[in-house]
Amino acid sequence: MKKITLISGLIVTLTSQIASAEKDPKADLFASLDLDKNGALTSQEASANKALATVFKKLDKDQDGVISKAEFELFTSNPVAH
Numbered sequence: 001m002k003k004i005t006l007i008s009g010l011i012v013t014l015t016s017q018i019a020s021a022e023k024d025p026k027a028d029l030f031a032s033l034d035l036d037k038n039g040a041l042t043s044q045e046a047s048a049n050k051a052l053a054t055v056f057k058k059l060d061k062d063q064d065g066v067i068s069k070a071e072f073e074l075f076t077s078n079p080v081a082h
């Protein structure tokens, strides 16, 4: 039993190392804010991030009330432009 625990622990460690190596911090932030995982941020979801909440209306280019991944990426790729 101890051996299995050790191996599964090792697998978890390896998996998390691979995951962190491939981590895209922007995608990560978006995913962490997108609580219902529908691929868009509502103003309520965005309010968890103060900087994002501040520019929410500017980011919502098509004014549909949510920030899509594309709109979010515009913000993260060039935050000073807003």
Ligand SMILES: [Ca+2]
Binding pocket: 059, 060, 061, 062, 063, 064, 065, 066, 067, 068, 071
């Ligand atoms: Ca939008």
